Amino acid sequence: MVLEQDILPYLQWFLGSSDTLGALPRFLLVALGVALLGLLGGYAVAAARHGILRGGDLTYRTVSAGFRELFEMSPRRIGALAKLAIKEAWRRRVWVAFAVFIVILMFAGWFLKTDHQDPAKLYISFVLTATTYLVLGIALLLSAFSLPSDFKSKTIYTIVTKPVRSGEIILGRILGFTAIGTILLATMAICSYVFVVRSLDHTHDVELSTLKKIAGATGNEGRTSLDAYHRHFIELDVEGAENQALSNHGHYHPISRRGENIRVGQAENFIRARIPQWGTLRYLDRQGTEQARGISVGSEWTYRSFIEGRSQAAAIWTFENVKPPSYLDDPDIPDEDKGLPIGLIVRVFRTHKGTIGKAIGGSIQVRNPETLLTSEIDYFPAVDAKVDEQTIPRKLTNIADGSEIDLYEDVIQDGKLEVIVQCLEPGQYFGFARPDCYLRMPDGSPILNFVKVYLSIWVQMVIVIAIGVSASALLSGPVAMLLTVSFVLLGFFRDFFVGVAAGTEYGGGPVESLVRLITQQNVMSPLKAGGAEPIVQGIDFGLQGIMLSVAQVLPDFSAFSTVSFAAYGYEVPAERVFQDLTTCLAYIAGLAVVGYFLLRTREVAR
Amino acid sequence: MSQETVVQTRSLSKVYRDFWGRQKVRALKALDLEVHRGEVFGLLGPNGSGKTTTIKLLLGLLFPTSGEALIFGKNSTDVGKNERLGYLPEESYLYRFLNAEETLDFYARLFDMEPAVRQERVDALIKQVGLDKARKRQLQEYSKGMTRRIGLAQALINNPELILLDEPTSGLDPLGTREMKDMILRLKDEGKTVIMCSHLLADVQDVCDRIAILHQGELKELGRVDELLTVADVTQIRATGLSDDCQNEIRDVINRHNGEVLQMDNPTTTLEELFLSIVRDSEARPGRRAASPTEQGSAPQSDA
Numbered sequence A: 001m002v003l004e005q006d007i008l009p010y011l012q013w014f015l016g017s018s019d020t021l022g023a024l025p026r027f028l029l030v031a032l033g034v035a036l037l038g039l040l041g042g043y044a045v046a047a048a049r050h051g052i053l054r055g056g057d058l059t060y061r062t063v064s065a066g067f068r069e070l071f072e073m074s075p076r077r078i079g080a081l082a083k084l085a086i087k088e089a090w091r092r093r094v095w096v097a098f099a100v101f102i103v104i105l106m107f108a109g110w111f112l113k114t115d116h117q118d119p120a121k122l123y124i125s126f127v128l129t130a131t132t133y134l135v136l137g138i139a140l141l142l143s144a145f146s147l148p149s150d151f152k153s154k155t156i157y158t159i160v161t162k163p164v165r166s167g168e169i170i171l172g173r174i175l176g177f178t179a180i181g182t183i184l185l186a187t188m189a190i191c192s193y194v195f196v197v198r199s200l201d202h203t204h205d206v207e208l209s210t211l212k213k214i215a216g217a218t219g220n221e222g223r224t225s226l227d228a229y230h231r232h233f234i235e236l237d238v239e240g241a242e243n244q245a246l247s248n249h250g251h252y253h254p255i256s257r258r259g260e261n262i263r264v265g266q267a268e269n270f271i272r273a274r275i276p277q278w279g280t281l282r283y284l285d286r287q288g289t290e291q292a293r294g295i296s297v298g299s300e301w302t303y304r305s306f307i308e309g310r311s312q313a314a315a316i317w318t319f320e321n322v323k324p325p326s327y328l329d330d331p332d333i334p335d336e337d338k339g340l341p342i343g344l345i346v347r348v349f350r351t352h353k354g355t356i357g358k359a360i361g362g363s364i365q366v367r368n369p370e371t372l373l374t375s376e377i378d379y380f381p382a383v384d385a386k387v388d389e390q391t392i393p394r395k396l397t398n399i400a401d402g403s404e405i406d407l408y409e410d411v412i413q414d415g416k417l418e419v420i421v422q423c424l425e426p427g428q429y430f431g432f433a434r435p436d437c438y439l440r441m442p443d444g445s446p447i448l449n450f451v452k453v454y455l456s457i458w459v460q461m462v463i464v465i466a467i468g469v470s471a472s473a474l475l476s477g478p479v480a481m482l483l484t485v486s487f488v489l490l491g492f493f494r495d496f497f498v499g500v501a502a503g504t505e506y507g508g509g510p511v512e513s514l515v516r517l518i519t520q521q522n523v524m525s526p527l528k529a530g531g532a533e534p535i536v537q538g539i540d541f542g543l544q545g546i547m548l549s550v551a552q553v554l555p556d557f558s559a560f561s562t563v564s565f566a567a568y569g570y571e572v573p574a575e576r577v578f579q580d581l582t583t584c585l586a587y588i589a590g591l592a593v594v595g596y597f598l599l600r601t602r603e604v605a606r
Numbered sequence B: 001m002s003q004e005t006v007v008q009t010r011s012l013s014k015v016y017r018d019f020w021g022r023q024k025v026r027a028l029k030a031l032d033l034e035v036h037r038g039e040v041f042g043l044l045g046p047n048g049s050g051k052t053t054t055i056k057l058l059l060g061l062l063f064p065t066s067g068e069a070l071i072f073g074k075n076s077t078d079v080g081k082n083e084r085l086g087y088l089p090e091e092s093y094l095y096r097f098l099n100a101e102e103t104l105d106f107y108a109r110l111f112d113m114e115p116a117v118r119q120e121r122v123d124a125l126i127k128q129v130g131l132d133k134a135r136k137r138q139l140q141e142y143s144k145g146m147t148r149r150i151g152l153a154q155a156l157i158n159n160p161e162l163i164l165l166d167e168p169t170s171g172l173d174p175l176g177t178r179e180m181k182d183m184i185l186r187l188k189d190e191g192k193t194v195i196m197c198s199h200l201l202a203d204v205q206d207v208c209d210r211i212a213i214l215h216q217g218e219l220k221e222l223g224r225v226d227e228l229l230t231v232a233d234v235t236q237i238r239a240t241g242l243s244d245d246c247q248n249e250i251r252d253v254i255n256r257h258n259g260e261v262l263q264m265d266n267p268t269t270t271l272e273e274l275f276l277s278i279v280r281d282s283e284a285r286p287g288r289r290a291a292s293p294t295e296q297g298s299a300p301q302s303d304a
Helices: A010-015 A023-050 A052-070 A075-091 A095-111 A119-153 A155-160 A166-200 A407-411 A446-472 A477-492 A494-502 A510-519 A533-553 A563-568 A574-600 B051-059 B079-084 B100-110 B115-128 B144-155 B174-189 B201-207 B245-256 B271-284
Strands: A220-223 A233-236 A243-248 A251-258 A261-264 A275-278 A280-284 A305-308 A314-319 A340-345 A347-350 A360-367 A378-382 A387-392 A395-397 A404-406 A417-423 A428-432 A437-441 B005-017 B023-036 B040-044 B066-071 B085-088 B162-166 B193-197 B210-215 B218-224 B236-240 B260-265
Touching (some): A010 A023, A023 A052, A023 A533, A023 A574, A075 B100, A119 A446, A119 A477, A119 A563, A166 A446, A280 A305, A360 A387, A360 A407, A395 A407, A446 A563, A446 A574, A477 A494, A494 A533, A510 A533, B005 B051, B023 B193, B023 B218, B040 B051, B040 B174, B040 B201, B051 B066, B051 B162, B079 B085, B085 B144, B100 B115, B115 B144, B144 B174, B174 B201, B201 B271, B218 B271
Parallel strands (some): B040 B193, B040 B210, B085 B162
Antiparallel strands (some): A233 A243, A275 A437, A280 A314, A340 A387, A340 A437, A360 A378, A360 A417, A395 A404, B005 B023, B005 B066
């Protein structure tokens, strides 16, 4: 799973630290900037229309009324307007979105292949992505056209001639559409879960002809029938009470044995919620010198960096707060079950084909970060991009003298542990990012994880609704929709937008890019515009300033999405959920204030 | 009648501008007006005279270009004034997917009414406007008359002290018109202040205490209806018991034949005559306050 930005502890994220600006101070700064800009803009318009003094008086009265009305808002009025928005949404056939969703699910089975290596990932990412786009689309349509429709039909006359504050109209709309969107989303969530579970559900038979005794051990091994495009290898002990078909395609099957009858149960563990404990990552280069990053293999995406095979190059993760399992001292549990479970994802970069069908070999060791006591090398076959779940055994061998060492007593010191991974084949490379190795905690509830992912979709929906409603307080329906769509699209590509604004993207600013596009110049060479380069770059400088300002209030929709967590089978961290909810609340508050002043300062009638 | 001022406008002006801020129309020019508690006040004027603009300025739906409008002493853009105000728009701008009960309940919630009070008020108003049997029907199924009645009910949901009615009898049949006028008079009896604008002069004449006549955004006439309609320079004699021969020379005959003089006073014109006369005069002499037709000796209506 890709995790490009670290998930900070909530308080650190909210208040900030010595080297990062927290969400709250950032919000206050942006709010102050927007407020000053709004104040100056409002005064400029008022002064142009009514003169300097009267303009100032009107601006003061509008702002002071805004503060006063903040305390005069009535939950009952907001509730009434929210209820009206729900009825209006229902009348505008919001349920059609649900019908479309059901139709999509009905036909999705035709196109989603179950021969995928990890079909759960495919199914989950499909339903979550479809839900996201449908819900955002319906949120956009509902929010952008509601108030303009009231203005057009003049029903707003009978609202604003009641003691209704503009803020109540904005909040009522946002809450109403959020309520109907929540119902829609919850229904889609239930349908999606049922669809995924039922689509992935299957079983196998044991191919009895393949069963043979395990060499050097008791029990039998064999394989299952080929169903749903895959089969499993099985190992049955003599008792045969608690067997599993080995994990394949991201799941396993329980096997029960009654005498000669062997029954394979339904697929399990398709949908998971792994809880990782991440550490920090550093690299050693081929000479064994410590580096902040590995080497680049030429990929533009610099998320992972690579270590070279058959050299001293290594990726070293340091974990803190490593705790032994609670059953460590339980004499009934054998030592081999008291190891430390870890997860490892390796991106394999081959500079030559190697042996066809054979995985690239890697090694894993654990080390005491203080005493540098290191375990013997443990080999593993690295399958590209697959989550390799291993357990570091409790009893290890000291690589220095071959003595037996205890993981919890000798290697883990003050809760700290180092895990060293190397590539063993020359000319081949392993690529890693920090989240690619983690300590595995007991899995969380997949259903709860599903709920968390839907919460992140809900957050996106609410922000779209808030933008749409606030924009529609001033603009006509189509224009408000275009503005909201622009916000959403720019929000999905916020990093690129910020890159263009900050001048870190190749090709210059918007005007320079346009000139390059028209004159067919590549983005790397210096701009040639027949002597007009300073003008082009001057205009870009101004535009980039505006873009940077817009970027401060642009919601990062790509960062809100937690679809990949569920698709790859990881639990969405609670910190992340609370951060998203807080961000959502900040957007609602900010946009409601903006919407209030837009509605308050416009003439309702024509 | 109390002389407490409920509505006051001071040099209230409104200029409509285009997107670029250029003046399109001067809809209202320095209107000075006072409406007192308990009176029924009529705003008259041809299309485009500024009466709807005045209503919208009073309601805060439009912002004045200059001058100010005060309702209960508060600026018209102050939302707080709406607590004591009811408004019936020209068309019933209501949510057509709601039924009568839902509509009134919704508007009652906007006044922050407690549920019990709300229920009671909704029931009473539905019965008062005669929609008891149609209370569960969506407004989109209502006839024009029924829509006006539910519109009136929403305007009265808060038991307002000031009611603004924009063309209250528009689209109503004679019976509905009669009921609306009775309702206005009943509101007056309850001590409420009513401001209405209408094209139907007979309706205004029937219910209004005072009227203002606007033309091209200017106030042309303002005063009590009975005073405005009085023709000052003409004497009207109402008599009975006269023979056919005496009717040609009525004044002499009354004296000579000992007829009984029942009434001798100034006759009144109709509001329609007054209105048309003012409009004609305003068009002939724009920018000046029109001379009252009653001062011009225009056609008096004789009941003789």
